[in-house]
Amino acid sequence: MSGFVTYIMRRLIAALVTLLGVVAILVLLVQALPGDPARVIAGLQATPQQVTRIRHSMGLDQPVTTQFWRYLDHLLHGNLGTSARTGDPVWSDISQRLPYTIELAILGTVFGVVFGIALGVLAATHKGRWADAFGSMIGVAGISMPVYWLGILLIVLFSVQLKLLPIGGADSLSSLVLPTVTLGVFSMAVVSRMTRSTMLDTLDQEYVRSVRAKGVAEWVAVGHALRNAFIPILTVIGLQFGTLLGGAVLTETVFSWPGIGQLLVTSIQSRDFPVVQGIVLTFAAMFVVVNIITDLLYSVVDPRVRLYR
Amino acid sequence: MSSRPLSMAGTVRAVRLRRPKSLKIIAALAAIAALTLSGCTTSSGGSSNSKSSGGTFTIGIGVALDTLDPAQQTTTTVQNVIDYGLQTLVTFDKNGKLQPMLATSWTTAKDGLSLTLKLRTGVKFHDGTPFNAQAVKFSLGRLIDPKIKVPIGAAFQVIKSIDAVDDSTVRINLKEVDPNLLPNLGVTVAAILSPASATKDGNSYTNIVHPVGTGPYEYVSRQEGSEVTYQRAADYWGDKPYYSKVVFKIIPEATSREAGLRSGQLDMIMNPSVSDLQSLEASGDITVVKAPSDRSIFIAFNNAKAPFTNPQVRQAFNYAVDKKAIIEHVLFGAVDQMDSPFPSSVAGYCKTGDYAYDPAKAKQLLKDSGVGPITVTMGSPTGRYLQDLQVSQAIAGYLRKVGVKVNVKTMDWPSYVTAMQDKNGPFDLHLLGWAPGALDAPTQMEMFDKASMAPAGLNNSFYSDPQVETMFDQASKNLDESSRNAQYCQIQQKIWQDAPWIFLWSQTLILAYKSNIDGISYQPNEKFETINAHPK
Numbered sequence: 001m002s003g004f005v006t007y008i009m010r011r012l013i014a015a016l017v018t019l020l021g022v023v024a025i026l027v028l029l030v031q032a033l034p035g036d037p038a039r040v041i042a043g044l045q046a047t048p049q050q051v052t053r054i055r056h057s058m059g060l061d062q063p064v065t066t067q068f069w070r071y072l073d074h075l076l077h078g079n080l081g082t083s084a085r086t087g088d089p090v091w092s093d094i095s096q097r098l099p100y101t102i103e104l105a106i107l108g109t110v111f112g113v114v115f116g117i118a119l120g121v122l123a124a125t126h127k128g129r130w131a132d133a134f135g136s137m138i139g140v141a142g143i144s145m146p147v148y149w150l151g152i153l154l155i156v157l158f159s160v161q162l163k164l165l166p167i168g169g170a171d172s173l174s175s176l177v178l179p180t181v182t183l184g185v186f187s188m189a190v191v192s193r194m195t196r197s198t199m200l201d202t203l204d205q206e207y208v209r210s211v212r213a214k215g216v217a218e219w220v221a222v223g224h225a226l227r228n229a230f231i232p233i234l235t236v237i238g239l240q241f242g243t244l245l246g247g248a249v250l251t252e253t254v255f256s257w258p259g260i261g262q263l264l265v266t267s268i269q270s271r272d273f274p275v276v277q278g279i280v281l282t283f284a285a286m287f288v289v290v291n292i293i294t295d296l297l298y299s300v301v302d303p304r305v306r307l308y309r
Numbered sequence: 310m311s312s313r314p315l316s317m318a319g320t321v322r323a324v325r326l327r328r329p330k331s332l333k334i335i336a337a338l339a340a341i342a343a344l345t346l347s348g349c350t351t352s353s354g355g356s357s358n359s360k361s362s363g364g365t366f367t368i369g370i371g372v373a374l375d376t377l378d379p380a381q382q383t384t385t386t387v388q389n390v391i392d393y394g395l396q397t398l399v400t401f402d403k404n405g406k407l408q409p410m411l412a413t414s415w416t417t418a419k420d421g422l423s424l425t426l427k428l429r430t431g432v433k434f435h436d437g438t439p440f441n442a443q444a445v446k447f448s449l450g451r452l453i454d455p456k457i458k459v460p461i462g463a464a465f466q467v468i469k470s471i472d473a474v475d476d477s478t479v480r481i482n483l484k485e486v487d488p489n490l491l492p493n494l495g496v497t498v499a500a501i502l503s504p505a506s507a508t509k510d511g512n513s514y515t516n517i518v519h520p521v522g523t524g525p526y527e528y529v530s531r532q533e534g535s536e537v538t539y540q541r542a543a544d545y546w547g548d549k550p551y552y553s554k555v556v557f558k559i560i561p562e563a564t565s566r567e568a569g570l571r572s573g574q575l576d577m578i579m580n581p582s583v584s585d586l587q588s589l590e591a592s593g594d595i596t597v598v599k600a601p602s603d604r605s606i607f608i609a610f611n612n613a614k615a616p617f618t619n620p621q622v623r624q625a626f627n628y629a630v631d632k633k634a635i636i637e638h639v640l641f642g643a644v645d646q647m648d649s650p651f652p653s654s655v656a657g658y659c660k661t662g663d664y665a666y667d668p669a670k671a672k673q674l675l676k677d678s679g680v681g682p683i684t685v686t687m688g689s690p691t692g693r694y695l696q697d698l699q700v701s702q703a704i705a706g707y708l709r710k711v712g713v714k715v716n717v718k719t720m721d722w723p724s725y726v727t728a729m730q731d732k733n734g735p736f737d738l739h740l741l742g743w744a745p746g747a748l749d750a751p752t753q754m755e756m757f758d759k760a761s762m763a764p765a766g767l768n769n770s771f772y773s774d775p776q777v778e779t780m781f782d783q784a785s786k787n788l789d790e791s792s793r794n795a796q797y798c799q800i801q802q803k804i805w806q807d808a809p810w811i812f813l814w815s816q817t818l819i820l821a822y823k824s825n826i827d828g829i830s831y832q833p834n835e836k837f838e839t840i841n842a843h844p845k
Contacts, residue, residue, distance in 0.1 A: 159572040258534035
């Protein structure tokens with residue numbers, strides 16, 4: 001077990017280094033962007049004195065290295081800064097909205113995984129037949145359709161024409177349906193394609209043939225194959241989570257979902273740097289954590305996988 | 310100007326798709342599955358259509374609310390939301406004329422150095438405390454207190470002190486003569502708050518999160534990034550509204566707002582895509598209103614830079630552009646062509662002329678000016694104003710027809726702001742909008758006044774004319790309205806002649822709502838009002 005603890009420690013240190021890199025990029029990014037953030041935050045009618053005061057209060061008049069250490073120092077004290085737009089602590093803005101984004105990301109992942117694996121298995125077990133063609137079609141469509149466009153189409157269909165679901169907001173469980181589907185479709189497509197190809201490989205393996213030769217029901221054989229096909233699928237799911245967070249930004253805008261994706265868009269438009277930095281850092285941290293969890297799950301799915309020596 | 314962003318992004322025409330039968334079946338099946346997944350809950354986003362007094366009126370807006378503190382807000386839409394609960398001393402009618410609200414009458418001292426207002430009596434705040442002179446002193450006092458951030462509070466800096474003469478009389482003492490203060494008391498910045506509420510419900514003197522006022526609706530709650538809810542105030546002093554609840558839904562995407570209206574989940578929306586206006590109007594059950602606004606849209610020349618130092622060149626550009634055609638084909642008729650440097654809703658407006666489309670005259674003027682071949686860079690924002698980039702490209706096309714080579718350059722708004730304020734920056738001319746929220750001449754004149762030249766202010770055309778400045782100085786201190794308006798008329802004529810801009814149009818606030826609702830009105834400063842709304 002000590003090997004496992006060492007492994008976890010190593011992964012956590014690597015994660016911290018990654019996040020440190022993210023912080024450095026975030027601080028540099030503010031410098032690199034065109035336009036004067038202090039001027040934009042102050043508003044066009046502000047006096048030069050007000051602009052100078054805001055620039056100073058945000059520390060934008062300090063050298064980059066000072067800004068970096070200052071940001072880290074604040075971060076270690078649990079302080080992500082103050083929103084230039086609302087004057088609230090950034091973490092309070094983010095923490096109010098983060099649960100919405102996590103809820104959407106998890107549901108999107110579940111949708112993508114459940115339907116993706118189902119479609120993939122269906123396609124693999126019916127190779128060359130209509131179900132395979134249908135699965136491929138859904139896969140190609142899911143990968144090619146922009147999240148934005150798909151979201152609007154779903155709204156037109158289910159809200160405007162059929163009047164079944166809300167166009168957006170977060171009032172009821174039914175308002176979760178369209179954003180979840182919109183967000184999950186891309187993952188579903190990727191997972192289904194990956195499942196199909198790995199299932200085709202494993203279904204050809206000798207042990208599956210042996211199982212079949214014993215005369216068991218087909219679904220038992222498929223179950224055996226699926227378990228072994230799971231590792232590459234798991235990798236895809238982990239990576240998809242990052243894409244999902246990106247997709248959440250668009251999905252939240254189309255469906256007026258009050259998550260941090262929508263907050264990110266608003267903050268970028270108003271050059272609210274502290275909030276943008278906070279959200280990007282939160283996204284990065286979530287991505288890192290999900291990847292660690294994915295790696296750990298490998299050994300659960302396949303006990304032969306040893307992540308540590 | 311920037312204080313009122315308009316989100317016009319997203320012109321996807323998805324709403325016009327027809328669905329084939331097979332798709333309908335798949336869709337229905339999927340919808341059933343979706344409903345099952347969601348535990349068969351139904352949408353609560355819709356509004357009640359109850360015929361009796363009551364029900365919810367749901368409005369889709371495109372702007373995220375950064376604050377509900379009247380002093381700290383910077384956006385007309387945010388003001389609009391705050392206005393349901395808070396009221397000002399004076400207000401504007403549909404034509405931009407000043408009307409009593411919480412003040413019933415007012416007088417300016419002979420020396421012009423104080424303004425005395427008589428207050429409405431028997432009015433209570435939603436928390437039950439009385440509205441009186443102390444409340445006015447408290448609320449206006451916040452605007453001149455340096456402890457509080459008041460981003461659009463420049464007009465109130467003229468206030469020296471505020472005296473509560475008695476319960477229903479308040480006197481505002483001024484540092485200098487300023488007839489412009491009164492209309493500014495009608496802007497949401499100067500809304501009156503209950504002083505007792507400033508320490509309750511998360512409020513503090515410096516930051517109001519739960520506004521308590523005297524309006525027809527009482528603030529209930531706000532879900533960050535999603536919605537704000539109001540309920541009908543029990544003891545409202547005026548006519549009671551029909552709807553018992555008003556919900557503002559924040560829907561940044563114009564297409565989603567339109568879908569909300571078409572699906573019946575929203576009763577009214579702000580600013581649908583202009584390209585969809587015809588289809589909305591044709592739908593039969595939706596009414597579209599293009600409310601005149603105070604926002605001028607124009608192309609500002611860099612008047613300090615050749616060839617635009619020459620008025621003949623500036624006039625030539627005005628003649629070269631067919632504004633009528635652009636309004637019809639690019640803006641789908643959603644704006645009103647300018648015929649003065651002031652929009653018609655601004656106090657002191659007078660019609661000054663028309664640079665009718667005349668490419669031959671434009672060519673002649675360019676030839677007479679002797680400046681030779683012209684190549685210019687024109688800046689344009691994207692998605693800030695109605696069809697802004699498309700408009701800029703159309704204008705560039707017209708200019709090319711008279712021999713001017715135009716490169717259109719666009720960038721994100723923050724970068725744009727920096728670029729246009731730089732006299733030696735990348736733009737020779739740029740598209741911009743400007744709206745004096747208090748519908749007052751001095752704020753419009755900031756665009757033409759030397760004292761407001763960038764970076765101190767927003768006169769980004771760097772236009773300066775000594776005659777205009779002298780006349781403006783006299784007009785802004787003139788307490789007699791009719792002679793002041795005559796002075797402003799002269800100023801407008803001079804500016805029109807000097808052509809520091811390509812004068813384009815004043816934008817409209819576009820409202821779309823269910824045709825079975827009556828009583829929706831607007832003010833000409835991009836604000837709507839549904840207080841008197843009721844089913845037909």
